[in-house]
Amino acid sequence: MSWTTVVWSMIAAVCLTLAAVHGLVWCRRKKAWGNLVFALTAVATALLAAGEVWMMRSQTTGDLATAVRWTHVPAWLLILGLIAFVRLHLRAGRPWLAWMVVGMRTLSLVANFLTGVNLNYLEITEIRRIQFLGEPISIGVGVPNPWMILSQVALVLLVIFVTDAALSVWRRGELRPAVIVGGGMVFCTLLATVQSILVFWGILPMPLMASFCYMIVVAAMGFELSRDVLRASDLADELRESERRMSMATEAANLGIWIRDLVRGEIWATDRWRTLFEFTQSERLDFEKFLQRVHPEDREPLLDALAKAVNSDGLYEAEFRVVLPERGVRWISARGSVEFDAKGEPIRVRGTSRDCTARKQAEEAAHQLSGRLIQAQEDTQKRLARELHDDFSQSLALLSVELEMFGQNPPIDPHKIAARMEEFSARVKGLSSEVHQLSHHLHPAKLDQLGLVAAMRGFCKEFAQAHEMAIGFVERGVPRMISNDTALCLYRIAQEALQNVVKHSGATTAKVELMCDNGHLHLVVADDGAGFDPHATPATGSLGVVSMGERARFVGGALTIASHSGTGTRVEVRVPIAATEETAPR
Secondary structure, three states: OOOOHHHHHHHHHOOOHHHHHHHHHHHOOOOHHHHHHHHHHHHHHHHHHHHHHHHHHOOOHHHHHHHHEEEEHHHHHHHEEEEEEEHHHHOOOOOHHHHHHHHHHHHHHHHHHHHOOOOOOOEEEEEEEEEEEEEEEEEEEEEEEEHHHHHHHHHHHHHHHHHHHHHHHOOOOOHHHHHHHHHHHHHHHHHHHHHHHHHHOOOOOOOHHHHHHHHHHHHHHHHHHHHHHHHHHHHHHHHHHHHHHHHHHHHOOOOEEEEEEHHHHHHHHOOOHHHOOOOOOOOOOOHHHHHHHOHHHHHHHHHHHHHHHHHHHOEEEEEEEEEEOOOOEEEEEEEEEEOOOOOOOOOEEEEEEEHHHHHHHHHHHHHHHHHHHHHHHHHHHHHHHHHHHHHHHHHHHHHHHHHHHHHHHHOOOOOHHHHHHHHHHHHHHHHHHHHHHHHHHOOOHHHOOOHHHHHHHHOOOOHHHHHHOOEEOOOOOOOOOOHHHHHHHHHHHHHHHHHHHHHHOOOOEEEEEEEEEHHHHHHEEOOOOOOOOOOOOOHHHHHHHHHHHHHHOOOOEEEEEEEEOOOOEEEEEEEEEHHHHHHHOO
């Protein structure tokens, strides 16, 4: 095999290989027009190399003329490919100049088939054999065709077009493509133009070698596209990493992501979203199938929210119930946005969903508790009003009447007057004691005047006398200075705990301990009553227990309740001493 065949075959093989690779890229990504243009340019360069070999192997003038004529076809395709690549990939070049090059080169292609034997020769008079790469090849000798100037002017305009485009790319700060692609095109096209002028005008006796120059251009274009492929690969890796991070974030937040295609009527969703609505991972989703999961009472409000988003700013937010095959009724919180096309028509809906059942249930544990607290407050006010009206007010009215009657008709005997006055004094003292007890129930004055220990001891003594039960009080190492909030918190918890002993336990004895240990204040209220089973009767269902727990949390403490049926109940509160070190008035 001759060196000529080997070298030009290598040019064609390289170009066709690159064309095949980038053609496959375009087949996978139909929007990658730069790859398609490159593939066509590389194929045109390979055909140009084949045409040059055909000319070098021609044995007759007719055969040479035919080779020259048909070589103009890949040359025309090559120029179109270069212009399209500059416009699509480099995003540069003046359109009017591009159309001028295309028009001039197309006109020369037409002239190639209508004037003389081809565009370059009016007539080929002889075949001259010269030595090239160590072997004889054919070159033509004949009369130059004046129409050849069209193709050569088109090449000059191509050089101007590419130069202008390269300068634009340079000014944008994209130095590499400006130099490698733009500069390579300018240099190689100019070199190929000069060489073809010298050959076809008979100045330089050598074969046409334009394919060498354009192979370099193809290599530069392929290098630039390869960098784009590498950059796309890096971006794909970054995208996958971003997706993994997003997946971790959505998993942590229990969020499901979904996209509804309004044109095709399909829904794409993450695995978390499918799990939320109990769809399988491979199940095809559509809006109707999703809507069947929504609670019948919530379907219309949900559809109204989506319709409102379509007709307004595209944003929507909704909470609705779903009825699931395995988990039953659950609450879902969803938010998202509607995407519109250029005409303002909705084409896509994107959004997130999460299970908010726990929050909705808590809002309902809160609504009920609020009602119970309000009812408890109303009951307390009614009791106070009843005590004031039925006991205190009536007693005062009766005493007032008796005093008035005594003043109108006092006894004559001084001893009877003194006895009567002693009776009135005792009744006034009784009323004063009742007012004191009522005031003490609303807020213990001893707590402010004498401190927590004294107030707690006094309360236990009074409570034991009032309910005829034995209550022991033990105090160990409690600091004298305790903040008002903490003191009131522990006092009220002791009150509530002993009230529960009387109401529910049937106990005959109880013990209250107040101590300081390891930087904490401890309050323990224990009884020997019936106790209860926490699993059968949840302690959190009692309003008193809820109140005690909230009071403990208010001062940074914690409440624990231990009870078993038949063994009594133990209520313990643990409050950090750091929260009680502020000086409080006594």
